[in-house]
Amino acid sequence: MCLSFISLLPWGCGGPGRGAGRQHGGTDEGRHLVRRKRSAGNLAGTVTTPEKRRQRSAAEKPVSQREPEAAVTDSHRTPTPPPAGRTGGRKFPPLIPGFPGPVPLPSIANRRRANRPQASWNGSNFPHRTAQAVFHLVPEGVVVAPTIRDIARVAGVSVATASKGLNGKGRMRPETRQRILDVARQLDFRPNRNASSLTTGRTYTVGLLTRDGYGRFTPPLLGGVEDALSVDTASLLLCDARRDAVRERHYLDVLAARRVDGLIVTGRATDPAPPLPRSLPFPVLYAYTISSNPQDSSITVDDEQGGWLAARQLLRQGCRRIAHITGPASVLAVRDRIAGARRALAEDGLELPDRLITYGPFAERAGFAAAQRLMADGDIDGIFCGSDQIGRGVADALGTLGVRVPEDVALVGFDNWTLLAAATRPPLCSVDMNLYRLGRQAGESLLRAIDGRPEPGVRRLPCSLAVRASCPAPVTDTTEWRDDSPLVPDA
Template sequence: MKRPAVRITDVAALAGVSAGTASKALNNTGQLSQDTRERVRRAAAQLGFTPDVRGRALSSGRTFTVALLTTDSSGRFSIPIMRGVEDVLSAGELATVLCDTRDDPLREQSYLRSMVARGVDGIVVTGRRTEPRPPIDVPLPVVYALAASTDPADASVIVDDAAGAAAAITHLRTLGRTRIAHITGPADHRSAVERAQAMTTLVGEPLFGEWSEQWGRQATDLLLRSHPDVDAITCGSDQIARGVCDRLRELSRAVPAEIAVTGYDNWPVMALASRPPLTSVDLRLEELGRRAAQLLLEAIAGTPHHGVLELPAQLVPRESTLGG
């Protein structure tokens, strides 16, 4: 015989709450304690409860779908952010749709028209750069992640780049490094400029160039010609730092015994493959995505956030400064 379908009232009874509370917990809405939400979710999992998505959408007027609009075709930044978004949204049985605009304004407008027509509940806007961007014009809740909206009334979640760079300097000084230089990316990138400005009391001027290993190698030669006695090099990205480490090794300059090196972004592909593995500043992109999703859910529920929320970065020490 076919087992009767598990109902929301069955979940509520097992969790010891009302059906309304159980529904709010599973939809990640309402003002409920985390303990109550977890109790309801455990009850739902134990009973094998499967929400009726179509019925829920019809009764609520929502699609329980959120769009992630990005300019980051490679996924370097958008994929970790999307993982964080999905961590939050999946608890409420919401789906995430990835829309890659490829930095094309026409493609972006096409996606926006399509998402509005499909009735998505809201949109998270992100990309691969941190420069504030113009707001999108849609009749939906929107949250900006990594790059803030130029409209101060919008909800934006960004990384505190300056504090992350300062943490790298503090780490090096704690290790006794005093002659510290800085190599970074293009001078017209906000992230490169902010990270360089936070690097106070440097040896010489910051060297601006490209986000590449090749630039890291070239800049190392330029730096050592003018400042051969540096004992630490901070870099604006892990790609640059890996190039720096490679060139120092070719020049028989030991890392970190002679010159300590730090990266930025904590991108495992670069930071862990470097020789030695890089001390780096982690942008905590998944947490950025989680916070953006939480703000979006609050906006969907009728309590939007206004202004910029700045999240701290985290220094991750490894052998390029600590040895071993």
């Protein structure tokens, strides 16, 4: 840049000693000779006027110390006149090729595009101002967001008053606050979170770490968390550890470096998981999965209550010989659902013996094979399925055997995976875990923890029942499932 700037200057702009010294070989002796000649000329009266002495003094200064007018004149560049409507201020030569006008300093840069309508206000106690009177037009394609100083300048108030008006704080006249809001709306103003975080100490970002990948339960839970955070205008950062401890540690370091306000940890199972280090500089909340540390905050599903709902629905349908086909016995949710089903049957004077419980993977083929064995070994009139995938396999097996549903055998599934349950023949009655509601409560609880009000311990949210044709007994209480989140994708 320095070389390019110097190359634009004429040789005579380098000072009297340089130009004249070249005529004498550029030596010190030559420069002294030039100075003696000029001194002699002054004594002889060749340069006697004050104006010429001022011009000579200005020419002897280095280029960097000259006045702007002198630098422009020496470089043979004509100053560009200011655009229409602009008065006063420094004049800058054109720096962007193809743009005829001067480019303003960043501190007074135009915040609006040339093709946008200019804001204008008229009022008895508000002087007529326009955005063009405050901002200057920038070249097409250059977009700079308006700042709070621009809002204050257009509204005719101080920066502090503009900040209070935008944040709904402080005492001021209603018309003043409304004028500030109108100006912000006209100029498409959006608060700078990076600037506000310096005073609030918050970045308005929250991390969501899933330890074992994204599954079917993630979209509704994520939708609830996102809706809860949108009230606080916070953003969500998604991290997938994929059951890798090294990757999980990396994401924790990244989130700490980004100064997130909090973290939500989730997974595919409700079994207690190893807690994160308590030295993290932000609050942590566990959603769906729970922490093995009772001092941590965890929100999960009440699987026992869900099993109780499923068995009670079969009892309402008139079933008395109920079997259960479920997942692996090592899963905590499986054991909790069995306990709930047994409690419901005990309330009606019945029981669920171990011989009528079949364990296996959560898959359609497992439900198909288990249903065929149950129907061959005993007289069953109701089956509680540990998942909708198992339920669909059971329905296919009963159809193959010529067993009518629900006239001969009633079915109740679990999870309420609507894409699967509604496509089963007949549509599968299922227990819904209310994951959207769980995610929303997790987000709200994390916001309270960020504000200094943590809620340690494990909270279990109740399930609901989605009644369909496989077990259509009417539900007379508030446990019936309602689609409170129709916009959340059910994948």
